[in-house]
Amino acid sequence: MKNDRLLADFFRRDTVLVARELIGKTLTRVFDDGTMRRYVITETEAYCGQSDLACHTSKGRTKRTQVMFEAGGLVYVYLIYGQYWLLNFVTEQEGSGSAVLIRGLKGHDGPGKLGRELKLNKSFYGENLESSTRIWLENANPVNQISEHPRVGIHYAGEPWISKLWLYKAD
DNA sequence: AAGACGATCCTG
């Protein structure tokens, strides 16, 4: 099966499960000039709600994190270090405050670099993956070999969060 | 109003 878009129900599940299942899925992007490109997701990270001290929502509900408290199936983008737009998908039910960070696409490794490749900006904040005409996800053949690792760049969160194996990678 | 900082990347 190809060309079937992932619907909101796919995202409204356990964040770790969604992060894992997103590996190998197709990310489709239609650029402003009408060009369509498809990418294979190769690396993801799970951020599991307010109790997860590495998760942005652990600091509470703010203008920046409010979309993460919506029901799954929306885009959460934010600017990091003044230069890179990082791409996340909101997961679980309304109020959960969870999301999956996309860390790598085939040929475009690194969360900042893929944001640049996809020409992301703040207008993608809250984009609906079910109805968007410029970014969505499609089913693809499952990936056999997926490895688990600690998440990157979250030392400040402390234990047990820095030790959780919530980074998933296609091998 | 001002300061600190970051789920990164690039250069030297």
Next chain:
DNA sequence: AGGATCGTCTTT
């Protein structure tokens, strides 16, 4: 190892 670069959040 260190700088770039700026929106968001915290503190005054």
